[in-house]
Amino acid sequence: MPLTATTILICAGGACISAGEESVKQALEKEIEKYALNDVVRVVETGCMGACSLGPLMVIYPEGVFYQKLTPQAARKIVEEHILKGRIVKEYLYKMPTGEVIPEAVEKLPFFAKQVKIATRNVGYIDPLNIEEYIARDGYFALAKVLKNMSPEQVIEEVKASGLRGRGGAGFPTGLKWELTRKSKGERKYIVCNADEGDPGAFMDRSVLEGDPHTVLEAMTIGGYAIGANQGYIYVRAEYPLAIERLNAAISQAKEYGFLGENIMGSGFSFDIEIRIGAGAFVCGEETALIASIEGRRGQPRVKPPYPAQSGVWGCPTVINNVETFACIPPIIVNGANWFRSIGTEKSPGTKVFALAGKITNTGLVEVPMGITLKELLYEIGGGSSTGKKIKAVQTGGPSGGCIPSEHFDTPVDYESLQKLGAIMGSGGMIVMDEDDCMVDVARFFLEFTVDESCGKCTPCREGTRQMLKILDRITSGEGTEEDLDELEHLANVIKDTSLCGLGQTAPNPVLSTLRYYRNEYEAHVKEKRCPSLKCKQLIRYVIDPTKCVGCTACARVCPVNAISGEVRKVHQIDNEVCIRCGSCIEVCRFGAISKVSP
Amino acid sequence: MVDREKVHALVREAKSESLEEKDILINTLHKVQDYFGNYIPVEAAEIVAEELVVPKSKVYEVLTFYTMFSTKPRGKYVIRVCVNLPCHVTGGREIVQTLKELLGVQFGETTKDGLFTLETTSCLGLCGVAPVIMINDQYYGDLTPKKVKELIENLRSGGDAR
Numbered sequence: 056m057p058l059t060a061t062t063i064l065i066c067a068g069g070a071c072i073s074a075g076e077e078s079v080k081q082a083l084e085k086e087i088e089k090y091a092l093n094d095v096v097r098v099v100e101t102g103c104m105g106a107c108s109l110g111p112l113m114v115i116y117p118e119g120v121f122y123q124k125l126t127p128q129a130a131r132k133i134v135e136e137h138i139l140k141g142r143i144v145k146e147y148l149y150k151m152p153t154g155e156v157i158p159e160a161v162e163k164l165p166f167f168a169k170q171v172k173i174a175t176r177n178v179g180y181i182d183p184l185n186i187e188e189y190i191a192r193d194g195y196f197a198l199a200k201v202l203k204n205m206s207p208e209q210v211i212e213e214v215k216a217s218g219l220r221g222r223g224g225a226g227f228p229t230g231l232k233w234e235l236t237r238k239s240k241g242e243r244k245y246i247v248c249n250a251d252e253g254d255p256g257a258f259m260d261r262s263v264l265e266g267d268p269h270t271v272l273e274a275m276t277i278g279g280y281a282i283g284a285n286q287g288y289i290y291v292r293a294e295y296p297l298a299i300e301r302l303n304a305a306i307s308q309a310k311e312y313g314f315l316g317e318n319i320m321g322s323g324f325s326f327d328i329e330i331r332i333g334a335g336a337f338v339c340g341e342e343t344a345l346i347a348s349i350e351g352r353r354g355q356p357r358v359k360p361p362y363p364a365q366s367g368v369w370g371c372p373t374v375i376n377n378v379e380t381f382a383c384i385p386p387i388i389v390n391g392a393n394w395f396r397s398i399g400t401e402k403s404p405g406t407k408v409f410a411l412a413g414k415i416t417n418t419g420l421v422e423v424p425m426g427i428t429l430k431e432l433l434y435e436i437g438g439g440s441s442t443g444k445k446i447k448a449v450q451t452g453g454p455s456g457g458c459i460p461s462e463h464f465d466t467p468v469d470y471e472s473l474q475k476l477g478a479i480m481g482s483g484g485m486i487v488m489d490e491d492d493c494m495v496d497v498a499r500f501f502l503e504f505t506v507d508e509s510c511g512k513c514t515p516c517r518e519g520t521r522q523m524l525k526i527l528d529r530i531t532s533g534e535g536t537e538e539d540l541d542e543l544e545h546l547a548n549v550i551k552d553t554s555l556c557g558l559g560q561t562a563p564n565p566v567l568s569t570l571r572y573y574r575n576e577y578e579a580h581v582k583e584k585r586c587p588s589l590k591c592k593q594l595i596r597y598v599i600d601p602t603k604c605v606g607c608t609a610c611a612r613v614c615p616v617n618a619i620s621g622e623v624r625k626v627h628q629i630d631n632e633v634c635i636r637c638g639s640c641i642e643v644c645r646f647g648a649i650s651k652v653s654p
Numbered sequence: 655m656v657d658r659e660k661v662h663a664l665v666r667e668a669k670s671e672s673l674e675e676k677d678i679l680i681n682t683l684h685k686v687q688d689y690f691g692n693y694i695p696v697e698a699a700e701i702v703a704e705e706l707v708v709p710k711s712k713v714y715e716v717l718t719f720y721t722m723f724s725t726k727p728r729g730k731y732v733i734r735v736c737v738n739l740p741c742h743v744t745g746g747r748e749i750v751q752t753l754k755e756l757l758g759v760q761f762g763e764t765t766k767d768g769l770f771t772l773e774t775t776s777c778l779g780l781c782g783v784a785p786v787i788m789i790n791d792q793y794y795g796d797l798t799p800k801k802v803k804e805l806i807e808n809l810r811s812g813g814d815a816r
């Protein structure tokens with residue numbers, strides 16, 4: 056390979072691809088070809104760089120200049136100006152809210168600079184399809200160290216000492232899980248990677264699988280050595296075709312290099328990994344359901360115990376870890392447990408990757424030390440609200456979690472603190488909501504999700520969540536009563552106590568946490584038949600302010616049901632009996648004359 | 655007519671790729687579904703059962719449990735709309751409304767011309783650019799009703815999915 060003077064890292068994460076990364080890359084390559092720069096400029100497609108709201112984006116090294124919101128035209132200009140003439144193209148740099156532009160955003164922007172990357176250390180920095188780039192960043196070094204210098208017991212001790220806890224949500228100590236499985240009796244054992252990331256609002260696992268697939272393979276092989284397994288499965292959801300493609304490529308490369316297969320690195324240890332693809336069932340993220348699905352059955356959970364550590368895939372002892380958990384293993388082996396413990400908090404060592412979504416300026420992925428406060432995470436790194444309205448709450452842990460109101464944003468983010476607030480860490484999704492979001496509607500929304508995804512095996516979850524949804528439907532349509540609120544709470548607690556698996560046991564959490572912090576909103580819906588956030592369609596009306604309306608007829612023309620009447624240049628009226636509350640009129644009114652009111 | 659030989663070959667291919675034979679039902683069904691262009695004819699499902707030596711009832715069980723499998727023909731373009739909270743709070747509701755109006759179908763239905771099937775999907779993990787939809791294997795993010803209209807019109811007039 057010729058020595059190149061310039062390397063362009065272009066983000067090929069799912070979000071940037073959807074924003075047109077491919078056409079930008081093609082334009083870039085064509086232009087480089089045109090100026091015969093092929094030997095000195097290298098274009099590398101990396102995994103997700105995290106700043107999804109700025110895509111498509113790229114970083115040009117060695118200068119480290121960060122370009123964002125690119126188009127094919129921008130790519131051509133950057134080659135002409137930046138690459139050929141060494142002049143930075145200002146218009147595609149990141150602009151601070153103050154208007155100041157920052158060329159080296161990766162080092163200086165709070166969004167990037169405040170992060171500590173362990174699980175995502177390579178994502179966005181290497182070509183995921185090139186094993187050599189992974190190796191160049193200490194890849195497979197941990198595996199070599201383990202196979203040459205450590206006994207399986209020593210590996211388990213190291214992981215235990217690091218205090219690493221499951222990043223999939225429950226926070227079970229990883230080393231302990233490995234130890235239990237190693238000690239379980241069984242002819243064969245299995246290592247499973249749970250890549251069935253289904254929590255709405257969480258996408259860190261996808262980013263690791265797409266951006267650094269080898270780290271998962273390496274960690275699984277280390278795990279296999281530690282527990283005495285020779286076979287691993289990666290269970291990926293079918294909604295992630297790109298992740299599947301890159302994992303497949305990584306597996307064949309690893310086999311070619313002798314990092315997977317028979318007699319790895321001449322150690323006598325053999326290990327193989329296969330991919331199993333889901334088919335659209337959220338419940339398969341639950342470990343016993345996942346095992347059923349791997350075995351080719353309906354993904355329905357079963358009662359625990361026995362735990363997978365005793366009886367997992369084909370009845371054999373099995374370790375199931377989440378993608379992000381695995382991604383932390385190689386650095387722990389290379390740098391030691393003490394190093395890992397020096398980051399994060401006493402009870403939750405290390406870092407956590409969070410997915411920022413919803414009404415936040417910097418959407419995307421960030422990896423930060425545990426114990427960071429929500430305030431730092433949402434405002435300093437996340438850049439605060441994206442709508443100009445105040446952030447009202449953040450939902451953590453998806454449909455199994457709860458919402459945390461802004462009064463509690465000083466809370467440090469770790470497993471225990473979030474639990475105390477009635478939320479959970481979950482897989483790390485953070486959905487930000489502002490004053491326009493109705494918390495009853497949000498709770499109803501999650502319930503709708505659970506009703507849809509409940510596998511139907513146990514009654515509390517199948518029937519109970521349906522009844523809760525019915526009550527919430529009544530409340531949001533203005534037909535709820537005060538008894539409904541008590542009934543809702545009662546039902547929620549019963550479902551929590553009696554459901555078979557984690558899905559049902561946590562399904563009532565969004566309702567319970569919104570009831571805890573926003574009972575007043577529920578009460579407004581049932582007592583006053585009013586939606587304070589003006590979201591619930593059956594509780595709002597549209598009105599035209601006669602002092603602002605100039606009679607331009609724009610609203611009347613756009614209304615799909617002809618609910619608006621009025622003559623040209625005269626004040627218009629909305630017939631709320633006919634109105635379907637689609638909001639089209641508000642969008643077209645240039646005079647701000649139309650507003651929503653409740654009741 | 656189902657090309658029986660082809661289905662047999664697909665199942666054998668799936669078998670040859672796998673170390674464990676007992677557990678390849680789901681992967682095999684994916685292969686068969688891809689071959690038929692996003693659905694699995696009952697006849698083909700029967701061949702799968704025969705070839706993998708599992709009861710037909712088990713194949714049926716699996717087919718009906720997972721939302722991505724269908725025994726009914728689906729449109730040339732399967733549009734999967736993310737209906738989860740991150741998309742909901744960023745305007746997903748309007749996207750759903752626009753799609754239903756444009757296509758004249760509800761979720762789970764296929765347009766009369768056989769071009770589009772509208773389905774919901776669980777989170778696609780592209781919340782950074784919500785609201786998001788997936789058309790076959792392609793993702794589309796940062797959607798607005800206007801962009802959705804353009805997208806559908808483009809596909810209707812024979813444009814490709816990008």
